[in-house]
Amino acid sequence: MATEPATLAFRGAAPEAVTAQRSAELAVNGLSKRYKGEPEPVLSDISFRVEPGERVALLGANGSGKSTLLRCCLRLVEPTAGQVQLFGSDVLGLPRGGLRSLRARTGFVFQRHNLVGRLSVLSNVVHGGLGRARHPGAWFQATAGRQCRDEAMHCLEEVGLAEHAARRADRLSGGQSQRVAIARTLMQRPQMVFADEPAASLDPAAGEEVMELFSQLICCRGMTLVFSSHDLDHARRHADRVIALRAGEVVFDRPVAAVDFSGLDALYQREAG
């Protein structure tokens, strides 16, 4: 029990994040992306702002540029033109080290979960601390320190998967796998989270469960969220604002209360030819 206060103090790193989140903000200006060999740009002159604590949904059909836009915000994909300001830093002008520090403050939940399948669930969650700990300790749960393992277990408890800590990640169901990915993001203690269709690869029930949990954890921690989705109901229930994309351009950007969800069919209609 002597170690309990220390453990709590480590878990209690959340207050730091709460203090820091006041400056959390994303500003995208004139962002464009054209992949090599492609005649048309995937994104054209995209501009928007995300205020601290805001939850923004990106809607649009397949190929409308949602995933590329999210990736460009963290330079996982290099934009062709434009500006991205994250927490006041110019993302496109940052050197590698600075970019890594910025990414460490920003979670990213992927559609395909992107867990390391051959490693244990706990190791995958421990990876969430890789951005903070620049030493080999966080490479695997076996090499991680006691506090790091304890915090990872706490994150697993939060997504309801503590009993699966020792299981191999590729033995989990789709829903469990995405919850582990969310636990990994929590382990990062991020100020802001990007999520690329977090429920798209799951069946409707599992998708609903994951979105509820995800939204709840984001709200509890006061984090900023930008997520893409095809599910209009998810956007209606879990977002404050909707940005609609079509063929790489912003169709509209307005508060969720002002969106006529029944009239969004045009967003998903295929372009002629």
Add this chain to the structure above:
Amino acid sequence: MAYRSATSALPPRLPRTGVLSFLAYLMAAAIILWSLGNSELSLAKLARGVPEIGRLVGEMFPPALDRMPSIGTTLLQTFQMAVAGTFLGVVLSLPLAVLSARNTSPHWSVQVATRGIVTACRTVPDLIWAIIFVITVGLGPFAGVLALMVDTTGFCARFFAEAMEETDEGPPEALRSLGATPTATVVSAVFPATLPSMIATSLFAFEKATRSSVVLGLVGAGGIGVELMAAMDMYDYRNVSTIILCVFVMVLAVEHLSSALRQRIL
């Protein structure tokens, strides 16, 4: 349900061959025929040689057991050379593979340079490496271990790099997105994904090194090859057959062990 014909046109059963592809096939056939023609293939010579094989085999049996202690010692040394050479080669291969794989190399120039080193290790035969190391470090198993190490490095680094290039890009991207360093990304996401392939390749390399270590002794690089050379020089074919049988048993045992381990891991 009655048969109903499709209204759309069926694709061809085989892809159409273009003029360039046809010329390439024609050239490949010509090269094979040219090579066979210049290899002095002769059934008559083969027929004349068969009785000689019978005479040699007759002189080899029964195998002699008088030098078994010495053969056993050098056989053990051969095995140790294979283990040490493979281990050192695999350890050296890891950084070279990371630096030469398209998705893990820090820069294209590093990739080109390391690929050049790996190709050089692989294309020079192990016997030539053994001669080079016998000249540089002298006769004995150390030269053999170095030769096996370089040969294993060339073999493993290439296959490790290919395995790394074939890994799912998702998990490394996830670790990059959370601010992990390139080293942490490779160790935590790429290595675990390629581990089964790397272990299988290492076991193949060990089998290869075991076979090679026998031959290296012929140029003075230690191991059972030295015994084999001495026995052949003295026309002591009964001891030659003992050595060949011992080598056969050792290589067979290593291959079985390696195969069993591969099945267990994969």
